[in-house]
Amino acid sequence: MSEIDRVGAAFAELVDDGRLELPLPGAGETQARWLAFAAIARRDLGVARLAEGHADALAILAELDGPKPPPGSRWGVWAAEPPTPVVQAERIGAGWLLTGTKLWCSGAHSCSHALVTARIGAARALFAAELDPASATPVEDTWPAVGMAGSDSGAVSFQAAPAQQVGQPGEYASRPGFWHGAIGVAACWYGGAAGVADTLLQRVRSGRTEPHALAHLGAVDAALHAAGVALAEAARAVDGDPLDTRGEARIGAMRVRAIVEAACDDVLARVGRATGAQPLGSDVAHARRVADLTVYLRQSHAERDLAALGQLLADGGSPSW
DSSP: OHHHHHHHHHHHHHHHHHOOOOOOSSOOOOHHHHHHHHHHHHHHHHHHHHHHHHHHHHHHHHTTTTTOTTTTOEEEEEEESSSSSSSEEEEEETTTEEEEEEOOOTTTTTTTTEEEEEETTTTTEEEEOOOOOOTEOOOOOOOOOOOTTTGGOOOOOEEEEEEEEESTHHHHHHHHHHHHHHHHHHHHHHHHHHHHHHHHHHHHTTOOOOOHHHHHHHHHHHHHHHHHHHHHHHHHHHOOTOOTTSOOOOHHHHHHHHHHHHHHHHHHHHHHHHTTTTTHOOOOHHHHHHHHHHHHHGGSSSSHHHHHHHHHHHOOOOOOO
């Protein structure tokens, strides 16, 4: 079984078992939602990527009064907007047709439906589409990745695919839930880093220990604790102001993503230094987790995101201190 097939089967099992019927962000149990993502990611980041996308799609549909998802359907959110290629939406009667190639479609072969951004002229709008093979087909050999190989994030070609508009143009990215979803991704990073750290903890507890490994373990524990506290605080903030009446959703999300990303970078470096090449060369699950987390973290824009956070503060946003 290929890695894409393995991850797709695990994703389908989560959907079929109802384990992705999670509390919506801002509904009072946001921390439970993010902890569920982290738990899946601790085991398998590829599966977590598809699970988080599915749960995010259900939240978006609820927030923007989209169509009710059919039972057993598996959803992705395909909203990458590079300069080219783009997907164009054309109104036909009461509906829409999508045409073009969409890049970075996680779950390209395993999703049954997707929320897809497309252009209406110069505007960007969101559409719900059933992935009928007659009009929406994965473009083969467009995801030759090693890290996150199972996320199956290749391109999908739409050929006059019927779709239903969800919300108004621009509303997908302007709603508070966009930033709530961004923190859900960070919860997956956090879970993946915990999985990487498990290898170091198990090694130390098995008696293979020396002072440097213990120092790295202590630093890893502190970093993950700080990231977990940041996620918990962010969950309380989301539940306390789900409609973002205070206008703090974006700065809060960017701050917690930066904290979690830094913790993940620290965990990857310290576990690697403490354990050496042995688990990377002989422990398939650990090697996959390290490769997956390295790629998944690049969903962040690194210094660009830090500069954007700094600009928000320069423009009058409330600092954390």
